[in-house]
Amino acid sequence: MAIIGGTETTGRKVRWALLDVVVVVYALVPVLWIVSLSFKTTDTLTDGNFIPRKWTLDNYRTIFTTTEFVRALGNSIGIALISTAIAVVLGTMAAYAIARLDFPGKRALIGVSLLIAMFPQVSLVSPLFETERTLGLFNTWPGLILPYITFALPLSIYTLSAFFREIPWELEKAAKMDGATPGQAFRRVIAPLAAPGVFTTAILVFIFCWNDFVFAISLTSTSASRTVPAALSFFTGSSQFEDPAGSISAAAVVITVPIIVFVLFFQRRIVAGLTSGAVKG
Amino acid sequence: MADIVLDKVSKRYPDGALAVSDVDIEIADGEFIILVGPSGCGKSTTLNMIAGLEDITAGELRIGGARMNERAPKDRDIAMVFQSYALYPHMTVRENMAFPLRLAKVDNATVERKVNEAAKILDLTQHLDRKPANLSGGQRQRVAMGRAIVRNPKAFLMDEPLSNLDAKLRVQMRTSVSRLQKQLGTTTVYVTHDQTEAMTLGDRVVVMRGGVVQQIGAPQYLYDHPANLFVAGFIGSPAMNFVPATVEEGRLRCALGDLTLPDATRRRLEAADAPREVIMGVRPEHFEDAALLDEAARSRGALFSGQVDVLESMGSDKYAYFTLAAERASTAELEELAADAGTADVPSAGSQLITRISAASAAREGEKLQVWFDVANAQVFDPASGRNLTFSGD
Known part of the structure; x- marks a missing residue:
């Protein structure tokens, strides 16, 4: 492949390498700092060294022996997975309809879903709090899953309909001519081709649900449904005079891991240009 | 194999536009018929109505004597080759060609045999395990043809199958389409806007304009005896x-x-x-x-x-x-x-x-x-x- 703007020279390589390093360092220093903090003992927490002078796994041991954290981790995983699954399934169907069909109110639907995506979450906290308390949803899993789906759906509809639009409609017609029912055409032709889009959307929705703090802190009150980001803010040291920063860092590292696993797992499924070769031009 | 009869077939879109008006065509069993006309003349709509991809507003479509208007495409037993080829990109050539047979729940041995036969006819044997993305335009076109012929349908419908090929390959493929049709003897409806293809390929040519059939006849007849100004101007180069x-x-x-x-x-x-x-x-x-x-x-x-x-x-x-x-x-x-x-x-x-x-x-x-x-x-x-x-x- 030709390099745009000139040939490959040592100078160019060095400049690019420097730029890459700057970007990576800028992005990763806060993360590494948290990792470093999580391995420090309580008395060296504030010494300002990047590499801990005394290594310890105590912080990790502490958080995993606290039922608070373990419960929260369970809540987080459950709530995020359920919300993701529902949002992606509903989003897939809605996006397919938006990309393929011309139905009355289509523009309104797209407009409203965009509106929801732009709505500041914090403005909904008090009404949601009141509504959920009346309905008995406060401090339950559905109490978090429902608003998560509401906010994740526009995101998933948008991403997915972009993917569906990329799939040539003629493939579906071809499947019909080849003897497929609409269901078979969707399952055997459209769904496999939309898979990268579905996985991408799943990752985005999962990250959104996993990271949410505003709803998690306002719509929960006990460890029955409190997710990790909310639980973290309730962390205290073993005594009230002890700095909980070490445990908080350890917990922060732990909750980052599922995201990384999730992304790495699904990234393998995201093969760019899967539809190339279907149709010419 | 079967004959196809269009009996006063019309297509009116919900917005009131009349795309095809009172088309009467009787296509004999094994005949190669060409629908030709400028873009927007209704030829593709007519083909899609035969395929079942578009509803027929009025009139009757009969394939092999049976009324087809209400049947889904999959129940009409006809195969279609699309202009864009519409190959399934996630399947190999073999899987693409086997797809209609798999849907028809044909047993593995028969699928294998039929796909190999079709591949041999179309000279695709060495490409069976490749994905469409790795094929040239001509090879993709042949795979699309292969997918149509594997299941011996009653009829082939072809929607400008050669228009995406470059000029030289198009001429070459034109003769092989013609040869293939003669060899298989399957009723074929072929849509094109290219009057050269219409002249060279068809047993009979249907010239359409604005949704109305202008004239039906053998290519030479249309050339010698155009019924009107439009046919006269369209046929011949x-x-x-x-x-x-x-x-x-x-x-x-x-x-x-x-x-x-x-x-x-x-x-x-x-x-x-x-x-x-x-x-x-x-x-x-x-x-x-x-x-x-x-x-x-x-x-x-x-x-x-x-x-x-x-x-x-x-x-x-x-x-x-x-x-x-x-x-x-x-x-x-x-x-x-x-x-x-x-x-x-x-x-x-x-x-x-x-x-x-x-x-x-x-x-x-x-x-x-x-x-x-x-x-x-x-x-x-x-x-x-x-x-x-x-x-x-x-």
């Missing part, structure tokens, strides 16, 4: 020359001179109750360089002298272009043909005369040339209705 003319006492007065009409033509014009103002059409290939003809031959036709604007030598023959003094002939049909060919906005394109003369001609650009043509080959059209007043067919 380069297109027929159209010149405004006046009928006067058995003579045709036009920019090519005062032409004495043969008796047969005159009688037909009288029988057709021809108006005074008409449009005369002469095909470029009915002209010849007068210098190459002997006196006896010359006297049988008319002569026209003019200055050659452009001379194109094709090797096998020469195209000499003249500019005529007359206004260009202009009717709705001719405007539509010009728009389709993209020549509507080319200045003076209408008032020129194209002649196709022998390669032996000594014609030179910018010099005078006398060309001869046989008036018996001229067609006379009614400018108002477009009807061919000299139509001698049945």
